[in-house]
Amino acid sequence: EAGVAQSPxxxxxxxxxxxxxxxxxxxxxxxxxxxxxxxxxGPKLLIQFQNNGVVDDSQLPKDxxxxxxxxGVDSTLKIQPAKLEDSAVYLCASSFGSSYNEQFFGPGTRLxxx
Amino acid sequence: xxSVTQPDIHITVSEGASLELRCNYSxxxxxxxxxxxxxxxxxxxxxxxxxxxDTLVQGIKGFEAEFKRSQSSFNLRKPxxxxxxxxxxxxxxxxxxxxxxxxxxxxxxxxxxx
Numbered sequence: 001e002a003g004v005a006q007s008p009x010x011x012x013x014x015x016x017x018x019x020x021x022x023x024x025x026x027x028x029x030x031x032x033x034x035x036x037x038x039x040x041x042g043p044k045l046l047i048q049f050q051n052n053g054v055v056d057d058s059q060l061p062k063d064x065x066x067x068x069x070x071x072g073v074d075s076t077l078k079i080q081p082a083k084l085e086d087s088a089v090y091l092c093a094s095s096f097g098s099s100y101n102e103q104f105f106g107p108g109t110r111l112x113x114x
Numbered sequence: 115x116x117s118v119t120q121p122d123i124h125i126t127v128s129e130g131a132s133l134e135l136r137c138n139y140s141x142x143x144x145x146x147x148x149x150x151x152x153x154x155x156x157x158x159x160x161x162x163x164x165x166x167x168d169t170l171v172q173g174i175k176g177f178e179a180e181f182k183r184s185q186s187s188f189n190l191r192k193p194x195x196x197x198x199x200x201x202x203x204x205x206x207x208x209x210x211x212x213x214x215x216x217x218x219x220x221x222x223x224x225x226x227x228x
Contacts, residue, residue: 004157025154042118042204042218056215084217091157100146100165100208103216105157 002026004106006092012112018080025073025094029091031055033068033103034077043091047077055061079111087113116141116209120219128227134192135190135222136206147188148216155200161203163186164178173187175199200226 005024013019025032030051035043046065048055051072060067064083069075075114079086093103116126117140127133139145146165162173169181178192188205202223206216 031214035215040220042206042220043216044218045215048215094160095214100214102160102163105150105159107155107157 001090002080004094006093006106006109008109009107010110011105012114013082015084015113016081017080019111020078020091021090021111023075023092023106025075026096026104027044027093029094029096029104030072031095031097032102033093033094033095034067034075037089037091037108039088045079046090048098081100082113084113087111105109115217116207116217117153118205118207119218120203120205120222122222123220124223126225126227128195130194131195133190133192133195133199133224135203135205135224136218137188137190138179138186138207139207140186140190141207141209143209144183147179147181148206148208149173149177149188149190150204150206150218151175151201152204152221158204161190195224195226197226199205200224 032049034046037043047057047067049069052069064069066071067077089108091108092106095101119138148163149161153156161177163183164171202221204221207218
């Protein structure tokens with residue numbers, strides 16, 4: 001079975017520019033997560049979707065970050081405008097169902113903000 | 115607030131030697147407990163999980179972990195380390211909040227010497 005796909009794998013931008021990341025979860029997985037992993041730290045949740053509805057976005061910096069999951073499948077995470085401290089790996093994960101199941105992670109997008 | 119502590123940032127083990135990675139959590143009840151491994155340039159892979167029942171759980175690649183409620187710990191062990199085990203290891207907990215996202219520790223980097 002195909003895993004979680006993410007693109008691009010790498011992105012370098014200047015501060016104050018905008019950037020978007022794309023995620024395609026495993027087919028049939030209703031739950032999708034976006035995590036931010038800063039160098040030297042563990043992943044931290046940004047937003048969780050159940051189908052195309054938001055379950056938890058309490059840690060999403062909503063003044064600059066936005067995310068959507070159209071039709072309950074693919075998802076896009078956007079940053080506008082980017083700051084230096086947004087440099088991190090952005091991980092997308094998906095899981096089957098709404099309870100605690102194994103989360104399958106994509107390879108991530110490494111963002112560098114200069 | 116819930117938290118996960120991995121006291122060891124970096125551990126070096128000789129190939130063939132045993133391994134124990136420590137994980138402590140802070141949560142009032144028994145959380146859902148996970149160990150993930152992250153190899154360079156790859157996404158996180160689930161090694162094992164504990165939800166309830168037998169406190170010694172077996173995972174993939176010869177890993178096991180033991181849940182100790184009295185110590186709020188969930189340490190990962192392997193009796194004989196292989197060079198391919200070199201990677202970063204993350205302990206994570208799931209708590210009953212708005213969603214089912216995980217709270218990760220900062221990770222332990224494992225190096226294997228020959």
